[in-house]
Amino acid sequence: MNASLPLAVCLPLLGALATTLAPARARALGLIAALASSGVVLWLVVGVWEQGPLRASLGGWSAPLGIALAADGAVAALLAMTAMVALAISIHAGGYFRDPERLRQFWPLWLLLWAALNALFLAADLFNIYVGLELLGLSGAALAALGGGRAALTASLRYLLVGLLGSMTYLLGVALIYAAHGQLDLALLGTRLGPGLVDATALALLSLGLALKAALFPLHFWLPPTHANAPAPVSAALSALVGKVAAWLLLMLWLGPFAAVTQPAAATLLGLLGACGVIWGSWRALRAERLKLLAAHSTVAQIGYLFLFVPLIQGLDPGPERTALLGALLLMALTHGFAKAAFFLAAGQVQQLAGHDRIDALGGTAQRLPATTFTLGLAGVALIGLPPSGSFIGKWLLLEAAIDQGQWWWILPVLAGTLLAAAYVFRVLARAFNQEPTPLHFVTQVRAELPGLVLALLAVAGLGLAAGGLWGLLEPVEIDR
Amino acid sequence: MTLLLFDLVLIATLLTLAVAALTSVEPRRAVMLFIAFGLWLALVWARLGAPDVALAEAAIGAGLGGALMLAAARRAARRRQRTGGEG
Amino acid sequence: MNGPARLLVALLAAALGGLLLWVLATALAARPEPALAEAAFAALPLTGVGNPVTAVLLDYRAYDTLLELAVLLAALLGIWSLGPPAPAYQRAGSALRAMVAWVVPLLILTGGYLLWAGGQVPGGAFQGGALLGAAGVVLRLAGDPRAGLPGESLQRLLAVLGVGAFLLVGLTVLAFGRDLLDYPTDWSKWLILAIEGAATLAIGATLAAAYVGGRPPGEGR
Amino acid sequence: MSTQLLYGGAGVALCVLGLWAFLVHRPLLRKLIAINIMGSGVFHLLIALAERDGAPPDPVPHALVLTGIVVAVSATALALVFGRRLDEQGGVPEDER
């Protein structure tokens, strides 16, 4: 029993209650909650580091009757990333929302979203994931609409509806699993699931629901308008964390409890969808006229990369090779989380200063905000996958596995995606060099600019050079619950 | 046999109500049918030995959900009258 | 969506339906005895409640219910963040008002009964809360713009009451070294009832506020 | 034919009907009715699975459905307010899909 697991869900929830009750003090209370939640996650990570995977049953009932929470190394790493990104967003939001009323509405919803993220990463029960997904979807849609404009409302409504469709599809899969196995706990199901029509159909339904929420190609259509029209801190959370958790759940199901159900052909299909996402998302990002829309399309591409790993990991037995690839997958996810959050926060700064985010007209603004432009650049480096970012190492290992296993065709989307990403990132960065006057100071607005910069540095230098620790966290056991 | 017949009637009515609710173009009519569907569903669940859920469905799903939708349907109907289009 | 596409969707949906029916039949044919049901009944005495559904909702899978109440809160906060409510209906005529004067107390009473009875027989927080919400709906239909809800701060308190009670109990037992929401057996019945009471109020208030559909008066400008 | 299959089949049918309607209809209200009926189908399937031919039914699916109903109504309420707000901002919310 480790109290850090339930607390990681309860503390943000508690913060949401406090900020709901006392909206006038929302910012102070919210920041305290954010710090406390991050502290608990730190405790959890230390626990996993020292003791290996943790599991906490809730309500005094063990599975199958009760619900458990589980955290292995991968989950700990994702939770830590979530906490750092969320903390940065929390600090940034205080500088971003000029209207105190908006800030008061932002805080409780944001903390609910955070609670949902932690709950989903820790979830070890199929139905519990459904409830978590709904919490995620509702709070996410409400947050995305805080922009207030018609475009934001339309996009959020669509996001909400798509989310609902995804949840219902997912729930249908859960019902089938319950019909066939009478269990909901993932660890117990892992021992029972096997090849066969029922389990395969159930997995397909679960995957379909999650793929809708993760915006896996071709179910990504809703993502760009939603992420592009939401307030920047919300876009950062949606792109860096919300999409990530759905993708992670999908991957976790495929590689964990449902591993016995999956066939190489199905894994290849998933990889193929990922590859299409990489190419399509990158291409659309290259054609995008607005900075936030570019970032949103790039998220579609980055989610795609994660699924390229499935056909490569699926055939591997547990062992160092599999752990290495799993780490690479995680590294890509973490790097993208940091980088995309940083990118959106910086894009929000640019948008606020310029009053728009049209890429052709960014020049002067970019020159006036050196730290923000630098953030865009660093985040861009991580999105491209250039060294020393974590995604470079991830891609290296991905390519190595693809060649090693003779599945060389996965090289094409990786390289094409990399080149396209370079093109769209430098399309923005090229505007930062012009003859406009420059400010004296590197950082002009500490609270709004610094969080993004720190995240971008983490993506580029932190994860790139200190990635070794990640495998230390994964070492004891891999996904298995 | 009679029980099976009873079941079949229950299910057939349920499906008919669902189809009717889903195919109604007029918003208020659709919502009314949806409420009827919800209440019937509660009845079916009571037959399946789930009184708790039946109560909840009648009160929350059909009752409150229906009330929320009715308010929206009234607005949609007004708009339909204004624009005359599909709404 | 144009004609051929509609037809395509219909065909695909029909095919999916067929597949699912087949899968369901396969699944049911090889179905194991649901182990969970027996376990749920066997553990019932330890929970202090007699209604197995309530036991699942508030004890075995109480964590699900906690998150579910959070979903309800998120929906309400989302609704509030979207601005003021739509204008209320005109004041009802006297006949309707007389009926309302009857119906509302009846709904509240029945709600209270369902909550109390939920421990042993069908009923519980959700059903009770729904009736409270329904009372609010009736009040608003009769012309009360606030659907009988109190002022802003009290409304906020009501909205968080359900999650709050859960967390209070859950974190307190956690502080004593037990699992989250692992009630001590002797106290189980009363703790569940307390949580249910709070949840009933929260659900009722939230549903009524959702029906009002906007931020409470006094908030914002 | 067992009761579970009969009623479960009805649940599947409702689900597919709801899915179809959700995909082909554009107005928000119709979409919401569709998704609610789809949800009811899943719930119905779960309730049917709880049936145990005479023995007291399995309470776990019942509890799951209760949770699901509340979640569904929350989402419906939020979506309807979104729709109303779009309405107030002029234009028809249904013009986007």
Add this chain to the structure above:
Amino acid sequence: MSSALDTLLPLLIVCSSLVPGAAIFLVREDSHLLRTSLNMAGALTKLALVGVMIWGVYHEHDYESRISLAPGLDLVFAADALSVLFVTLSSVLWLVTTIYAIGYLERTPNRSRFFGFFSLCVSATVGIALAGNLLTFVICYEILTLATYPLVAHRGTPEATRGARIYLYYTVGGGALLLLGAVWLQTLAGPLDFVQGGILGDLPATLHGQFQVIFVLLLAGLGVKAALVPLHGWLPQSMVAPAPVSALLHAVAVVKAGAFGIVRVVYDVYGVGLADALGLLALLGALASVTILYGSLRALVQDGLKSRLAYSTVSQVSYIALGTSIFGPIATVGGLVHLVHQGIMKITLFFCAGNYAETLGIHRVSQMDGVGRRMPWTTLAFSAGALGMIGIPPLAGFVSKWYLGLGAIDGGADWVLAVLAASGLLNAAYFLPILYRAWFRPPPEHWPEERIARRRLETRAALLWPPLITATLCLLAGLFAAAPFSPLEWAELIARREYDR
């Protein structure tokens, strides 16, 4: 010497410019003194550390910093004789270029950004020099691309943006190929630590076909930066960059990184014997020869001074590849020593070109009539660099060409002599007219745009000293080629260790 220093020294050398570089970004735009101090402190610290390393490596001391990035992927910075050669070159020239850049960019905007990326660029170059395996090399190579992009784009004019974009197309494309080649090779051979004599020789012959394909991939990736024809297109375009950047691109960092990479891959990954046996040296030699002749021919017809120098670089850098492509220790010495000699000669020429442009507004060869009378010291330095490039004794360039020629005969590649002779003639044909104009033609009435008035010195001191220093180095490297620790001696040490394994 303590063992802690052994594992830290390479990392410290990299960080000695990285840390000041990162700090410079944060320096207020108008704090010149602080920025200059940071720059100079970094450059001098690096030089001191490199001095320690030279001494240690000469006495066969092992330096290695190793950080594990992932299972099977280590970031390794290590020192062997070859890396010391390059690291010394870049540290010395960095110091000189920094001084020059401080003078050159006086009173221009965005200097914190410039010097920040400038330092990053040198850190990456030093990282390339010290890379102990192919992964580390690739990482630093890509960082170098990233760090030079803002320098090329620095001026913010449309031409600068265009030049930077073309630079990026080439280098990112090449980087992708290099990455692919490196990953592929690693799947066949495991971690690719640089070992003198290569590591692929012991692997089964069935893999040789793949090795050949991979070599082409690697060569394409490295050839972009080394400006091998037909991958040289970016180099003349990036002439829009400020003069210190051009100096850096052409002499120290970018093209050298490419050439150095080719040397590394041939000697320490494939092994020169295997590369010869697989026919890869012939491929490299052919490419290098074509590049040498093509670059010289193009240089001949350029009127822009910097473009002429740019094509000259295209040509001259391939001498390094040419030396590498001839199997035999003497040619190796010629190629390696040219790595250094070309650097100091070309940086002198670019400094001088910058001085002409900055002081008198001279950008074209046709404007250079009589400039030797107005700016005698600069023109003297320019002459030293140009004559060295042609290969006139006793300047540095002569030593390189002499050894290349000897090596060609020794390695039985007589056709190389023809290439050398042709290239030497072409070099003379495009440099001597400049010298003639500068010294013997009468000066015009007005210079195109005289910006810095003549006082005691012909131009700013910070602009004048660097070319004089490097010109002196050109002379010394030629005159004292046989002295201990001279570039030539060091190149012979490397060749000895490479061939007498």
